[in-house]
Amino acid sequence: MPIIHRWLAAVAAGAGLALAVSAAGQDKAMEEIQKYRQMLQDGNPAELMEMNGETLWTMPRGANGATLEQCDLGLGPGKLDGAYAQLPRFFADTGKVQDAESRLVTCMTALQGLSLEEATRNWHRPGSDIEALVTLVATRSKGAKIDVPARHPHEAEMVAVGQEVFFRRSGPLDFSCATCHSQDDKRIRLQDLPNLTTVQGAQASMSQWPAYRVSQSAVWTMERRLIDCMRQMRFPDADYLSEAVIALQMYMQKNASGATLEAPGIKR
Amino acid sequence: MRRLAYTLLPRMLLPWTLLLGATAALPLPSSAGDVSAKAEDSFRKAFSTASPEQWATRLAQDEVNALCSKHRNQPPPEVAARIIELSKASIKLPEDGKLMGDWKEGEKLASIGTGGHIGRIQPDRAGTRQGGNCYACHAIAKQEIAAGNLGPSLTNYAKVRGTSPEAVRYVYAKIYNAQAFFPCSSMPRFGHNRWLTPKEIADAVAFLLDPESPVNK
Numbered sequence: 001m002p003i004i005h006r007w008l009a010a011v012a013a014g015a016g017l018a019l020a021v022s023a024a025g026q027d028k029a030m031e032e033i034q035k036y037r038q039m040l041q042d043g044n045p046a047e048l049m050e051m052n053g054e055t056l057w058t059m060p061r062g063a064n065g066a067t068l069e070q071c072d073l074g075l076g077p078g079k080l081d082g083a084y085a086q087l088p089r090f091f092a093d094t095g096k097v098q099d100a101e102s103r104l105v106t107c108m109t110a111l112q113g114l115s116l117e118e119a120t121r122n123w124h125r126p127g128s129d130i131e132a133l134v135t136l137v138a139t140r141s142k143g144a145k146i147d148v149p150a151r152h153p154h155e156a157e158m159v160a161v162g163q164e165v166f167f168r169r170s171g172p173l174d175f176s177c178a179t180c181h182s183q184d185d186k187r188i189r190l191q192d193l194p195n196l197t198t199v200q201g202a203q204a205s206m207s208q209w210p211a212y213r214v215s216q217s218a219v220w221t222m223e224r225r226l227i228d229c230m231r232q233m234r235f236p237d238a239d240y241l242s243e244a245v246i247a248l249q250m251y252m253q254k255n256a257s258g259a260t261l262e263a264p265g266i267k268r
Numbered sequence: 269m270r271r272l273a274y275t276l277l278p279r280m281l282l283p284w285t286l287l288l289g290a291t292a293a294l295p296l297p298s299s300a301g302d303v304s305a306k307a308e309d310s311f312r313k314a315f316s317t318a319s320p321e322q323w324a325t326r327l328a329q330d331e332v333n334a335l336c337s338k339h340r341n342q343p344p345p346e347v348a349a350r351i352i353e354l355s356k357a358s359i360k361l362p363e364d365g366k367l368m369g370d371w372k373e374g375e376k377l378a379s380i381g382t383g384g385h386i387g388r389i390q391p392d393r394a395g396t397r398q399g400g401n402c403y404a405c406h407a408i409a410k411q412e413i414a415a416g417n418l419g420p421s422l423t424n425y426a427k428v429r430g431t432s433p434e435a436v437r438y439v440y441a442k443i444y445n446a447q448a449f450f451p452c453s454s455m456p457r458f459g460h461n462r463w464l465t466p467k468e469i470a471d472a473v474a475f476l477l478d479p480e481s482p483v484n485k
Contacts, residue, residue, distance in 0.1 A: 124389050157306070164307030167340050169333040171326045172384055172463050173456040176337065180418065188404045188416045227389070235326055236318035237387035244314035247307070 030190060046135055046212040046264035049219045053136025056129055062112030071107035073100065073137065084141035085261045088250045090152040097158045099249050101223050102241045104133050123240050124227070126218035134221045138210050138263040146206060146261055148253040155250065158243075162251025165244050166196070175233040177248070191268065202255035208265025215268055222249050304338070322386065336452035343451050351451035359444045359459065362466035367440040367473055374475025375409070375482070377468055378402035384463070398463055400443075400472055405455075408475070409482040418454060425476040426484040439473045 057068045073083035074091070088099040094106055101123075108119035108129075122128040150159045169176040180188065181196040195201030210221045220228075226245050227238045238245055315327055329337065332351050339347060361367070380399020385392045402408060405418035408425075429435045441448055444459030444466075458464040464472070475481050 157303070160303045161307040161310050164304055164337075165311055168307070168311060168329070168337045170329050172461045174333060174461065175456070178341065179454045182341075183418075186416075186418050188418065189414045190416075193418075231385055231387055231390060234384045234386065236315055236322045237389055238314045239316050242310075242314035242316075244307075244310040247310060 044212055044264060044266055045217075046139075046210075046219050049132050049135040049212075050139045050264075052132035053134075053139075056132055057136060062108070062114040062118075064111065064113035066112045068104075068107055068111065068133075070111060071104070073103055073107075080137060080140040082141050082144040084138045084263070085144035085146050086148060088148065088155075088158070088246055088253065090154045097154055097246060097250060099222065099246045100134055100137055101130060101221055102246060104130065104137070105241060120240055124224060126216065131219050131221065131224075134210050135219045135264055138261070141261050142263065144261050146203070146253060146256045146259045148250070148257050150250065150254050158247045158250040159254050161244070162247035162249070165248055166251055171234045173234055177229065196252050196255065199255055199258070202252050203259030206252055206256035207259040207262050208267070210263055211265035211267040213267045219264055220267075326386070332447060339452065341452040341454070348451040351447055352449075355445045355448035355451075355457070355460070356441075358457075359441050359448060360466060361440075362470050367436045367470050368477065369467060369470035369472075369474045371471070371474040371478040371481040371483075373468070374471035374473070377464070377472055378408055378475060379412075400458065400464060400468070402472070411482060422476055422483065424484055426479060426481075429477070431477050431479070436473060436477060439476055440469060443469045443472055 060067050070077040072078075072091075072093075073080065074086055074089050075081075075083045084100055087103065088097050090097050091103065091106075096102070098106065105116065105119045108114045109116060120130060123130045148155075150156045166177040166181075169179070177196070180186070180193050181201075183193075184195045184198070184201065186193045186195075194205035196205060209225065210219050211225075212218070213220050223240060223245050226248055227240065230238050312327075315323075318327060332354055335343060335347055335351060343351060362369075377400040379401075380397055381401040381404055383392055383396045383398030402422075403412055403415050405416045407415040407417070407421040407423050410423055425439075429439070438449075443464075445457045446453040446455035447457060456463060459466060459469055476483055478484070
């Protein structure tokens, strides 16, 4: 299992990193974090989730005993290559702008006959079906350009809604997404913060999602990431697949259009 | 102009009507003026499991947050004046009147980033202390290298600002409600929102201004 070997080497490097932070200066610490990330890049554990996703894609399931092979993610039934890079988008059959996750759930319920509860079970825990399927779908867009022009009126409206939500401040710390993500070259402690209001910042960030998160031992989908941001803002749990969460993605993916998707990335 | 728009409108709508087919009953996209109402509706619906108490304290906006959101944190002068007025009026002093507390307690608060996380997914354990988490955004004592930079460096703060009664009052008020000085500042209104107590704020003031604090060594 070469993946596991590289993985252990990376964990050892992580232990070294902890020492480096206390011993040396800030620049040195940042340098070590970069090295650590590069080591992980060599053997991304997301490959395991991708394999699980392939199994789920081709396995007959649900009341209809159907596979997901006819799922339409925007480019036509069963067309996976490049589809993730063009999401979220408007789907005429549901009358909604959908991201990868809500669209996969549509396929699982409509094609396979799974209940919503079954399709989204444990969505926020490592090893969920949705984690595996999103990893598969995103990996099949690796190297494609993010292309979310939002030309359809409902897509354009979702961009505008997402931008409003991005700047909406509330809660005991008065936070909005913009508090941390609307300026260049900012950090919380040593964690870099992308400026998601600019093309350059959105491209650098969105090209890496979904991402394997070392601290969580799981691939995090974009919805998982956004809903956790809201938790850190001290909000209550936002509903999975809710319109506001999809709107935020729509706003960021439009800003990120033109970037080459490198997902699944590796994050802290 | 108006007549032109009137005659063009049905033709512009036609392709969408055809495309939508079975979903022709779909409401049409809102005009630009409706976007904030639509966004508010979207946001509210996204928290369907939040309790009324969580709504009141976590999601509803007070006037200041609503104004800052609307103006993308860059309020025009008259709005800025209104925010300053509201924010100044919100500031309350500690009961014992001491604005300089214990710098050692303030130092602890500056490193605590926990507390206040709610929800089913990953809440804080009951009784977890809410800190000021000052280091998330500010360089403060020079020994702490893992400091963020969303806010300005406060290293050697007493040397920069002095320790006069005016300086002490300013720093207390700034932590209590930063928007009394910087309308739509990113900084949480720690006192106004009751995230920190007046005594805890006085401890943070001491961490920044006490000559014995590592911030000024």
